[in-house]
Amino acid sequence: MRQTFVTMAFFAVVTGVGGGTVRDLLIGAPVFWVHNAWTAPVCLGVALMVWFSPSRWWQGESTRVIEWADAAGLGAYAVLGTAKALALGVAPVPAAMMGVITGCVGGVIRDVIAGRPSIIMRPELYVTPAALTSAICAGGHMAGIDKMIVWPVAALAGFGLRGAAIQWQLALPAYGWRSRGK
């Protein structure tokens, strides 16, 4: 895809803040980056730095580094999204769904606008690690376990599962697989 500085900045912002934006709209909280003077300039500054970087930095071996950084972000976003919803009094199941939304929806919006197959449709696990992290977070909250224990465990579980999916192309079975071969 041909990227100019403006499309790069647009996609940087959408991917970075899209999931959290949808979560804040759904739970009725003020949208975090609109009411904070610094989030948007930081996103634009990062896009500007990438724009002036040599393109070989983002090719070959580095795509793997980016995928692992994305895996770490997925775990962190899912924890933060679930925790914010729980803190605002949302029930555990919808709160865990807010965690999944925070982790995945930014990438979904980016893919939809770019006209690419969405990350939701990829065969290897992506939504599942976010769901694992969010479920641990919501479950730990219900069980009354200390956040200092629940949050790192939840983030690491999601990061580990997503990392395993990257490393070994882990995928869930597809619907109807039981009937194959009959």
Added chain:
Amino acid sequence: MRQTFVTMAFFAVVTGVGGGTVRDLLIGAPVFWVHNAWTAPVCLGVALMVWFSPSRWWQGESTRVIEWADAAGLGAYAVLGTAKALALGVAPVPAAMMGVITGCVGGVIRDVIAGRPSIIMRPELYVTPAALTSAICAGGHMAGIDKMIVWPVAALAGFGLRGAAIQWQLALPAYGWRSRGK
């Protein structure tokens, strides 16, 4: 399309609550399923039941049953969406648009994320039955007619028109049809 349990659950939730979510955001009401502990678990539970059902249940003749169930849901959603907007003091024309949004937007979001041609673009009537139901609802409200009469009439009119569209592939004329043959 290859479906795993996670993508099936994702699409079940998006299609089921997507239209009502957009409506609630637009009219400024708390998003119904976020502040209700049961809606999200029920959607996930239905997805789980479908996941463990034999795939032949959803093929051949049954696709017709699903289409008719969808037609009934379209009428009911359009009534509920219009009525909720009117109850919150929205004017009749935007309230009727909320009915259309509640009925159709869940399917639109599903199609856009799945990368399929959206239901909006289908030749046979889909948005029109939702618009008929919503217009009857808003018109009956303006005329001061009792809800107990308006709501069933409106829902049945939309269900009937959508059913007729399924049965006989009813379609609206396309723009420019008057100039064909000239």
Added chain:
Amino acid sequence: MRQTFVTMAFFAVVTGVGGGTVRDLLIGAPVFWVHNAWTAPVCLGVALMVWFSPSRWWQGESTRVIEWADAAGLGAYAVLGTAKALALGVAPVPAAMMGVITGCVGGVIRDVIAGRPSIIMRPELYVTPAALTSAICAGGHMAGIDKMIVWPVAALAGFGLRGAAIQWQLALPAYGWRSRGK
């Protein structure tokens, strides 16, 4: 694309009010057209007028007129979006982003639902003129310059840049262009 009256009305409304709707949701303002009895009927009325107009009005030379009208709208929407956000106390950088969203997002939603490559991805400038207008608006606000001067200058700058892009197919350099020919 085959258009019926209903799809034409749907796309008229989405393109016309989509950007401002997303802006109002993000800044936490009541969505302008939901709480105003006239905006939605006007959009539908315009769609109805277009529907009954001869299709040759919208072909050949007239597509150029439509593009220039769109350029004027882009400048005006970007000014109004930035100004509304600033008036609600949003910081200058996110406020300028609201101007870009107001100007561009209606067209993006239309393209995504229609399954076409989004305006964001076009090679010739589209987001950039909206960003120029919004940046002038936010900059003028920070410098304390009178709105009566800032707003027309900002709208004209965006309109002029978009017009130049239409006339001479202006485009930004793509990422990686510096390495071409090496």
